[in-house]
Amino acid sequence: MSLPLFKLKDYQVQTLASLRRFLEKAVELNDADTAFYAVTKRPFTPPPNLPGLPYVCLRIPTGGGKTILAAHSVEVAADSFLRTDAPTVLWLVPSQTIRDQTLATLQDRAHPNRRALAERFGENVRIMGITDALYAKRADYDGGAVVIVSTIQAFRVEETEGRKVYEANGELMDHFSGLADGLRDKLETGPSGDPLPSLANVLRLRRPMVIVDEAHNARTNLSFDTLARLSPSLIVEFTATPVTPDEANPTKGIYASNVLHHVSAAELKAADMIKLPVILRGRPEPKDTIGDAIAWLDELVSLATAEEGETGEFVRPVMLVQAEQRSKDRPTLHAEEVKKLLMEDFRVPEEHIAIATGDAREIDGVDLFDRDCKIRFIITQQALREGWDCSFAYVLCSVAEQKSPRAVEQLLGRVLRLPHATRKKREELNRAYAFATTTSFQNAANTLRDGLVNNGFERVEAKALVRVAQDTIEGLEKGGSAFVFEEPMPEGTDAVALKANIENATGGRVEVDVEKGTIRARGALTDYDRTALLLAMPEAAATAVEALVHRSRGARLKPADVEQDAVHFAVPRLGVRSAAGLQLFDRAHYLDIPWKLEDSDPAPVLDFFAPPKPGADEAHVDVDTGGHVTLAFVTDLHEQLALALQEKGWTKNALVNWLDRRLPFSSRRDITRVSSTLFIAKALDVIDAKFGLGIEGLARAKFRLVEALVKVIAKHRDTREATAFERALIPQSGLDFETSADVELVFDESRYGYNSPYRGGTDFRKHLFRVIGDMETSGEEYECAVYLERHRDVKAWVRNTARQPHSFWLQTASDKFYPDFVALLNDGRVLVVEYKGGYISTAADAKEKRLVGDLWADRSNGRCLFLMIENKEFTRIDRAISG
Structure with a gap:
């Protein structure tokens, strides 16, 4: 049984639509610079040594799904810009760890990243690393999409792997047999003057689309020089933190990103992708901070258990503890000390703790999503393993006051992803939590906000999305007194007899006031504290214990700026009353679906189709605004790809079916396949009668045909929908x-x-x-x-x-x-x-x-x-x- 396709969120669809608009405009204008300005109304920064190259950035904050968008961008580029069924993609990542992770997801046929490619190219997808690419044959490339995942360092000649990329390789000889004359002069040659059979030349032949993950790591002159040697067709960057025009310095080899589309934190939040806001609670002492964090983690576990009972969704909240670095000059709460503190002072079982630092990698290979996984606390220092991603991480606890946003940015990003990208019924499970050791809640909040900015969030958003807990302000302003919670013990309880037992059992976090007959918590109480209290006190005191635990945790951990009398604003919407009840008024109420497109006139397709000019008449030069003659990049690209990829023999039925598969969902959402193929066949007859192209000529123009069909179908649909809509709104519609x-x-x-x-x-x-x-x-x-x-x-x-x-x-x-x-x-x-x-x-x-x-x-x-x-x-x- 086939798995359902991963459904993109609205903001992801809009991101890919922006890329498609730009690439279509680049083809229309034969120029990336003017196309970028036409779409964004901002100037374009051309990449050094790559004249005419479409080079854009999609800015996606942490948690926005950069990899799934990158996978879908291959289809967008192949159809709207490259115009080929066999694109070559060079997918560059910042490290070997990310390379291995990306390769694994793209090679897994059940993973959404691979399925994004399969949705367009079916099984005609080959995923390779550099080592595989050094042995790949011509048939591997001609048969469909090829994706080579690598670091950019692997293409630098000073690296061993990089040297192999540019060296002659007998395994690649078949790529260079029978080359058309127009291709030979585009390749690097050996001593004999013949094209060198190297992987670099294979890529120069295929004009790869370059995807750059975390692009801010690959923006130097050296990186662009390396890419230029591979003759890419376009570069698409995916990053949370692009280089801004203010940060750019071309004299130092730092170039601004051409941000084509920016996704906001609010869009991720509205799409249920991330946990927001981040609620901050601060305490002056590290031990108090840890206690509060553990207690709130326990509260989240209880909420998650209740959520699962109601919805069936399993979530096991995890806490990240940021320890200090070891120091020879002063005692620190480094990773081992934090582990010791958790075990001895808070009674955390050792099996619940894992250390993830440069020396200790105790979570490598561990499935934290497994219901039987026992790890609840992950201790690290400045960073976790690259690519680490566990949406069960809810709580970030820092045992040392942080002065720099860089110290928290990566860990903060680790607690932002919302499990299963699904909003929870309990609002506490839709938020992230930061517990900071600090003497200034304002400094701690600013550090967290800066950390969000470094994760790709706008500063205006970050200010609103980090919210300080009310008890943090009260506690720090009142010297910690607001963190004290008190409950009366049941009448008749011998407070004197219980005092020592209770205070010893809880490590002093619960005190007994003999005179008042109360138990008093200094800070939040954990599940371990609750168990110790219940064992130390008479059964009649269970209610008092539960009340004290609940109050101490701040179970309603509210931001300080929440207004108690917030306005409730609900807007009635337009519905249609029927036997089935009241339903929102939408397209289904005035359109018959499916639509019989074949009944529409195919002749208007001629308004949108122009046959390609013979090769000899194609313009290969252009004149820029300064009067300089420049290469027409897109025209040259299409000609080279046509030479490199020889078309197969076509029949009319094969072409009709190919065109039908290429129609985007927006064009065929209300049309059956039978209806669309009948209309396409009629449209081909109209075009052939007008221009006399024959089946091979039509096949060579197949991407132009797709564009024309999309436009003519949209024209017919607009007419149909406008008429039906107006009829629906008149009283006689019923x-x-x-x-x-x-x-x-x-x-x-x-x-x-x-x-x-x-x-x-x-x-x-x-x-x-x-x-x-x-x-x-x-x-x-x-x-x-x-x-x-x-x-x-x-x-x-x-x-x-x-x-x-x-x-x-x-x-x-x-x-x-x-x-x-x-x-x-x-x-x-x-x-x-x-x-x-x-x-x-x-x-x-x-x-x-x-x-x-x-x-x-x-x-x-x-x-x-x-x-x-x-x-x-x-x-x-x-x-x-x-x-």
Whole structure:
């Protein structure tokens, strides 16, 4: 039985769509520089010694799934830029450890990374390391996708492995037999003047796509010189921390990344990929810090057990303990000392502890996800093994005050991933926790925030996502007194007799006040402390023990800045009432699925298809803005790949089936395979009748055909959907619309997604959340936000971000419509405002939005208001509210 495909998150789909748009634009303009500016409106930094090369960066914070995106990017590049079924990919990673890990996932046919490749190339995928590549034959490359995983160091001539890459190798001779004349002059030659049979020349022939994982580690002149020697077709970087223009210094060989797309922490949080916020609790003494952390880990274990009982999902929370380095000059809590402390002072069994440092590697080969694994505490110093990834890690405990964000950034990244990328019902299991030894909660918070920035988060986000626990502030400001918790013992308990036993059993963490008849905890109590207390005290005191343990842990470990009277903001949504009940209004209510595409006219395909010019007429040069003649990079690339990859014999049925498989899901989501193949066959007949290409000519233009088919299908679908949508909204449609709280959206800060945080200086106190997403610092939309902020009738408002999973939307003909602002009025009504700016491309688009917005308001029985505003007509807000 085949496994289901890994479903990409919305932000991952958008990331790959950005890459596709850029590469398609690079083909259209035959220039990466102008294509990058057209897509991003930012200047392009060309890579040194690689003129014309498309070279972009996808910025993905820690926990965002860089590797799965890299695997999917191969399909995107093959179809939208390389235009080949047999791409060669050079996948560069920062270390041997990551190389081995990446190779393992790509070679495992059940792993999502490999399945991402198989989704496009089927079984025609070959995964190799450098050693394998030195023996790979021509047939290995011609048969499908080839991915070579390596470090960039392996391609440097000073390395033994690197020398082999450039040396003559008889195993590779068949790659160079029968070479076309146009290919020979692109290769490095030996003493005889013939192409050298080297792996480097094999790659020069195949024009590899280069994927660079953690690209900030490979941005020197030497790295680019090494890549230039391999004649790549494009470079795509994946990193959390790209080099910014401010950090770039070309004179020192440091070049800025061309960031094509940036994923925010909020998008990861909204997609249930990471645990946020990070809750910080600080104590002045290391022993107290460890005790608090263990106690909270115990609390999380209890919550996880309850969660499993309810949902069936197994999670076993783990704690990372950051020890100090050994020192000859002073005593330190190094790894062995921390282990001793855990065992002797906190009664942690040795089998629950593992040390992971440079000298001790006790978690190597251990499956921490195994239900029978006993490890609960992992002691390290500055870093864990590269590539270590266990989403069960929830708690970071540092026994020494940290001054540098670099000291915590990697470990902080280890506790951010949310297990199984699934939101938990218990909110405590959706957060990460940091317990710091510190005398200043502000310094500790700033260090953690800087650590998040070093993991790829925006500084504005980091400030909002590290939250100091209330008891930390009280405890440090009051000299630790806020960490003392007290419970009365049952009447008749002999406090004098129990005092010594209790205090000895808990290592002094629980004291007995004989005069008051109470037990007092100094700091949080662990499960081990609870057991010791229950054994030391009479059975009648069990309730007091449980209450003391619960209170000491801060079971409601709340951030200090949580307002007790936070606004609850729920928005009724538009539904359709039927015999099945009330359902959200969407495409299914006005479209018949599947769609019989074959009934549509294929002739409009001619509006989108132009046959390729004969090779002799192709332009291979261009003129840049300075008047210099430059190589037309894309044209040359396609010609070389066509020469290197000879096409097989084609039949019409084979071509139709190939084109059908290449149609993206967006083109065929409501079309059966029979319907699409019938339409494709008709479209091919129309094109052949017009241009007389014949089957071989059509096959050579197959990637152009895919583009034309995607566009003509989209045109037919737009017409179909617009007509059906308008019919659905008229009273005669028979649809019973209702705007109801039964299908409401509740705005929740923990699920608020956006791509970029607002960085302006205006203090928006009425915005429901700390961070405002996707709003410019000036302009008409910004002025609309200011108007809402200052309106006396507005209690709270939200910048409603587009294409986020927990934003408010209304269905239009072909897509979801995300209005710009949603406001809660003082009288409880909801106001939705769409500012009609230049981004609304057509009058038809605006008409659809107005129709569905007015319908949503009309069916709300006066609870909801909808406005579409343009030209700064903000006073219409006053009239709508008062009217």
